[in-house]
Amino acid sequence: MSDHTFNLEQYLEELKPLINLDCGTYTPAGVSKVADIMSEKYQALGWQVSRELFDEKVGPGLLATNKPDAQAYDIMLIGHMDTVFPEGTVAEWSMTTDGEKAYGPGVADMKSGLLNIFRAISELPKDVADRLNICVCMNPDEEIGSIYSGEWLKRVAQKSRYVLVGEAARADGSLVKARKGLAAYKVEFKGKAAHAGNEPEKGISAITELAHWITTLNKENNFATGTTLNFGVVSGGTAGNVVPDYASTELDIRFWNNDDYALLEEKINQLIANPLLSGIEVQLTREAYKPAFTPNEGSEQLMALIEKTGQDMGLDITWQAVGGGSDANLTGALGVPTIDGLGPIGGAMHSRDEFLVLDSIGPRLTLLRNVLINLAETINH
Ligand SMILES: [Zn+2]
The missing domain is CATH 3.30.70.360 (Alpha-Beta Plaits)
Incomplete structure (x- = not known):
C-alpha cells in the first residue's frame, strides 16, 4: 500500500481519544483506559490480547499477538501507554493541530507510536501476517524506567528474533540505533x-x-x-x-x-x-x-534492511545514537537485535511544547509496515 490511501484526518480522529485522557505513569486508571482502547483495536483484528498485572501503582501491561500458541516470536514491537504528565493535565492542555503539527500530552511520546504500530500491523497483507509470529507489548511505566514491566519485556524479548520500538523518530527524522x-x-x-x-x-x-x-x-x-x-x-x-x-x-x-x-x-x-x-x-x-544498548551484528543487518526499505520508498534513513534511555536499552542489552525510533517524527517531549509532525505519520507508518513485510521475506519457519 502506498501513501495515497493514508487519511490524515481519520488518523487524527483515532489518535485524539488516546491523547485526551490523563495517563501519567502514576495514573493507573488512565493507563488502563488506554489499554482498553488498544485491546479493542487488536481484538477487532482477531488478535489475542492478554493483560499483565504488575503493581497497583501503575496500570496493566498488554500483550497482543496474532499467534497465541507461539513459543517464540519473529518480531516483538514495543510501545508504552504512559506519559510524564500528571492528573489534571488534559483539562488545561488537550490535543490541537495546526497545518504542520499536532500538540498534546504524549502526542509524540508515544501515543502516535502506539497507533502507528497498530496501523502498520492492521495494513499487513494477510499472507505476511500469517507467516510472521508477531507480538506487541504495551507497557504502563516506561517513563519511570519500566521498573515494574522491565522483567516482563525482557522475558518476551528473549523469545523474539527482532525487537522494534515505536518511540518517535528524532526531530531530524533519524531512527535510533543506540542508547546510553x-x-x-x-x-x-x-x-x-x-x-x-x-x-x-x-x-x-x-x-x-x-x-x-x-x-x-x-x-x-x-x-x-x-x-x-x-x-x-x-x-x-x-x-x-x-x-x-x-x-x-x-x-x-x-x-x-x-x-x-x-x-x-x-x-x-x-x-x-x-x-x-x-x-x-x-x-x-x-x-x-x-544498560546501554549498542548495535551488534544482528542489529546491523536489521539496520541495512530498514535502510533498503526506506530507499525503496524514497525515504532517506539516518541514524542517531542518543543519550537518553528507553525500553530499547532493556532488549538491546540482551543481545536481541533492537531498533528504536520507528514512530512518526516528534520532539520537545516531556514539555508543554511536545509536537508530532503531521506529514511524517503516513510515511513512517508505511516504513514500519514495509519493514515487517521485508522481514517476513528473510524469515523461514
Ligand atoms: Zn516514550
Whole structure:
C-alpha cells in the first residue's frame, strides 16, 4: 500500500481519544483506559490480547499477538501507554493541530507510536501476517524506567528474533540505533556529630567522606568514551561548629560500554568497603538503571534492511545514537537485535511544547509496515 490511501484526518480522529485522557505513569486508571482502547483495536483484528498485572501503582501491561500458541516470536514491537504528565493535565492542555503539527500530552511520546504500530500491523497483507509470529507489548511505566514491566519485556524479548520500538523518530527524522546506559544512585553517609571546638577528634565527618567520594570518582570521568558521572545534588551538616554526622548525594552515571559501568560499580563498592574515615556508614541505593544498548551484528543487518526499505520508498534513513534511555536499552542489552525510533517524527517531549509532525505519520507508518513485510521475506519457519 502506498501513501495515497493514508487519511490524515481519520488518523487524527483515532489518535485524539488516546491523547485526551490523563495517563501519567502514576495514573493507573488512565493507563488502563488506554489499554482498553488498544485491546479493542487488536481484538477487532482477531488478535489475542492478554493483560499483565504488575503493581497497583501503575496500570496493566498488554500483550497482543496474532499467534497465541507461539513459543517464540519473529518480531516483538514495543510501545508504552504512559506519559510524564500528571492528573489534571488534559483539562488545561488537550490535543490541537495546526497545518504542520499536532500538540498534546504524549502526542509524540508515544501515543502516535502506539497507533502507528497498530496501523502498520492492521495494513499487513494477510499472507505476511500469517507467516510472521508477531507480538506487541504495551507497557504502563516506561517513563519511570519500566521498573515494574522491565522483567516482563525482557522475558518476551528473549523469545523474539527482532525487537522494534515505536518511540518517535528524532526531530531530524533519524531512527535510533543506540542508547546510553544509565545508573542513578542516592548515597547516604552516616558519621558521628561532635563539637568542632571542644572535641572535634570524637566526630566522624559525613561530609569529609562524601568529599572523598567526589574527588575519587570524578577521576573516572571520561568524555572520550562517554563514561561520565555527575554528583548532581549534595547536602549535609547542621551548623559550622558541628562535625556533621549526615550527608547525602545523588550520583548519576552514563555509559556506552556496560563493562565500563561494571568497573565503576566495583570502584564504588571498594569505597564502601574501605572508607577514608573509620566508623563511617554508607548506604547506597540504586534508584534507576538501564544498560546501554549498542548495535551488534544482528542489529546491523536489521539496520541495512530498514535502510533498503526506506530507499525503496524514497525515504532517506539516518541514524542517531542518543543519550537518553528507553525500553530499547532493556532488549538491546540482551543481545536481541533492537531498533528504536520507528514512530512518526516528534520532539520537545516531556514539555508543554511536545509536537508530532503531521506529514511524517503516513510515511513512517508505511516504513514500519514495509519493514515487517521485508522481514517476513528473510524469515523461514
Ligand atoms: Zn516514550
